[in-house]
Amino acid sequence: MKLIYCIHSICNPGGMERVLWNKVTYWTRHTDWQVLIVTTDQQGRPAFYPFPEQVRCVDLGINYSDDNAKSPAGKILGYLKRRRIHRQRLKELLMRERADIVVSLYPSESSFIPDIRDGSKKVLELHFCKFFRLQYGRKGVLGLIDRWRTRQDERIVRRFDRFVVLTDEDRGYWGALPNLEVIPNAVTNLSPHLSDGSAHRVIAVGRLDYQKGFDRLLWAWDIVQKSGRFSDWHLDIFGQGEWHDMLQGIIKKRGLTQTACIHRPTGRIGEEYARSSLIVTTSHYEGLPMVMIEGMACGLPVVSFDCKCGPKDIIRQGENGLLVADGDIAGLADALMEVMGDDDRRKRMSRHARKITDTYAEEAVMGRWSRLFASITRA
Template sequence: MKISFLIHTIYGIGGTIRTTLNLAEELAGGHEIEIVSVFRHRDVPLFDIDPRITVVPLVDTRPNSPAREKDHPDHRTPAALFPRSEARYGEYSALTDRRVREHYAASDADVVIGTRPGLVAYTARFAPPGAVTIGQEHMSHNHHSEALREEMRPHLAALDAFVTVSEGDAAVWRARMPLPDTRVLAVPNSVPAPAVAPSDLSRPVVVAAGRLSREKQYEVLIRAFAKVVAVHPEWTLRICGAGAEKERLRRRVQKHLLSNHVLLMGPRSPIDPEWVKGSVAVSTSRHESFGMTLVEAMRNGLPVISTDCDYGPREIVRDGEDGILVPVGKADAVAGALLALIEDEGLRRKMGAAAARNSRRFDPAPVARRYADLFAELGAGSPARRARTATAPAVALASAAAAPPALAPAAPPAAPRPAPGRAFEPVADCVAEDDGSLTVTVVAPASAVLTHPGLRLVCVRTGGPDPAETRIYPFGPDGAATVPADDDFAEGQWLCAADHPGGARRTALLTRSVDQRGALGAERRLTPGAGVRHRVPYRRGPRHQLALRSWVRPVHAEAGDIRRSGSRLTLEGRVLGPAAPADGAELTLRRRGGPEEEIAFPAVRDGARGFRAVIHGEAPAARQLTAHDVWEVWLRCAPDRDPVRVARLLDDVVDKSDVFVYPDALTHKRRPLLLARRVLRRLLGREQRLVKVSLGYDGDNGLVLRLTDRPPG
């Protein structure tokens, strides 16, 4: 049987894409599967796609696409066959109308599944005669406007089945929009078993994940976490995801003085290695048709806290058993639930175990069986359905939009992605162990080590003085190679490859997952007085090649909390290695990319190895040369010691430049002037030039101070 999924784009990241891939991969075990992606906006999908699945992009909108279809004249003509009330109507066009119609006119699919309202309409119109047509509801009845629901009514009535992801939403659809000839039922989304070990629930980390949008109500979570930090300042909140609300959420974090406690991690794929770094998962959504992130967290052994919103969470979370449900929009209730799990380790572990156990009902196998049963009940692939013929689209609407407009000739749809070749290209999982070693295990092809005896893991340094510098480790019979904790890796980037026997051939080592949990305990492993050696494995590039980032510092100043008070920025940190802050210690700013210049501020010793220094924003602002000055931050432990660069290294975040964002200080740019000239400038309004002073990290995780001109007001 051939099953075709019609999706907005398979090249992005989001819940609909994830659940479509989960279901498609499970069905690919016994069926021919294609995913028709209306748009292709990047070269490579962000999610890994099973090679058994054929991807068919229809409209290529990549900025550097040879087809340049974003500028196609028909793509500038509004769609006539896509619902006008649909949220993405503005992205669709006469070109998408035609490409979808032409694809399915030549299709032999037995089942066509539309994954959003507008694509459900396309499915009803364009599916091949005889194909079973199914619409999926990944939002909910109440989420859609009345205008869209009315516009969708004839399309839904023409389907064989309409599938929601919760029983509650299915009941609402049946009650408010009776569809006599369409089966309306609920089938939950599926979440596969994680490729990483479950969380041990020992780290003081709360994790949230999802699109950064207003409906997720992260501002409620941030307010709640401020109450948690007031009692337990050692805990941090990590929010994984991308979206339009990112900058607004950053401002919220800064407003609540939580820059040292709330991290916006950006999109993470796969997400499982992020869940297992935490001990509690939380969702504060206003609406949630299902709750994919809740199931993902539970499958990784985390107890969950969720708002009791319509409709999915209450069908996923068993309140008091594997998680806690709280009222929508109530920061105090969220904070109370967080504190309950933070302060009661026994409860946290009991709920985490129940979460892992109960979430198995969302495994892809039983969910796919429910879809397969539905296909069979609707006669998909049967001789009777194959024999059906028609001379019109699957639904003929008595409206002007039913007749497609005449379109200018267009290029044919992009060809399906070719099946992967037979070249040997191993895929591995990598685990950063608690002792600092790395375990790299080949997981695909399953017979890699048996069919390639003598296979070796090779780590090659890139960009160093010796480009041939390598470290080599054999894969054992179990497919695993170990990189010992005490092996010497020079500071910099290292790429990993698989070396064939005799070194005759070397191929990139791709990754399925990278478990970085062990990197979070880096400081606990350090030998007193021995400096810093730290490695973090990660996925690099669009093909997700395994890579390592190594830092080696004989003496290191690790940046800690950063706080703002007026135009002053206070930095706390600690020195690691054969040195410690002493009397006369100084924090030094060094200008980058301009005339050599330094500005020194006294650093106060704080405990055995800690230091604290206050940066007065007026000092670098008075020496500003460009609209975007950058100063590196160094620490001189004593007057007779060489300064060391202040950086933040000892965790799992490879690039901190966009994750740790601290409050900006504002000051005025004042230059030394004669009194009369200063008075004149003040009268003319030229004296009060504002300068934004901010601390952050560069691409090497070194701490830098940035000055940016900001007009008054």
């Protein structure tokens, strides 16, 4: 079996990159498959996660992200030009490689890859939710494009041999598509140590950008600190991105420098989970938040906004975490204080959180992928 994954890049410590690394590592350990990763925007940067040596990586040099700072018109023209080059280069590669299965992780090739007749089966894997393009609330021309592309997504996904989403919630938004399957992300063992719920530390992990909503987290943390009850608790955010300076400004302006800190991403995040007692998620949208299930596997109860999609599939209210109405900053602060202020409850929730591995065990999840690949290659 030859398997190709298409992704924007693998240089960032994001959840999608983490999930791909988990899968590719599993295939190389448990099968004799050939695996190739094809990127568009790697730009010579090293992979953040240590992909196995036998996995080949090829960058097409499209560099869509070079247009991010341009005007709306410049972005549109740049995207169309780069997509034509992308289509040509990817077709040449696929015709040369002749893979059995090609998986698109929903970058730009999803609109044209089913038309490439290289003999492979095509799988589309969505790591967000159906409405991810609309969560930014953009206005004007870009807002119209977001709405148009969301409608086009409904047409695009039907053209693949399989379309895979992460949650039952998201499946409901797409409707009764004949090629639709739900396969969640798997959780892997990140650390030999587990949290016992005693550390007075809250952790958040993710890219410092709009999606993860860490500005909302800091506003809630300000409320927590103003209560005067939790001055011995600390909030640690691990991530990098374009919002770093803005978030640092909130910390300084709100007088949180003694209790909140932003750290660079770490390859030893499991140890950081074990040194914490609570994980918090404030995203505007998700697919299935990898950091949430990884943190829970390490014994962390979770407090999260009820965003689309993922948290309501994972959290059992009051048992392994607390869900808060999306955007309710005061409610988020109250939920944090509810868990932080009750040692016995927090430790009980910690024990329940570890049971997440029963649902998202690697062997079970990867077995579902194996059966999917076998079924479409037999067809």
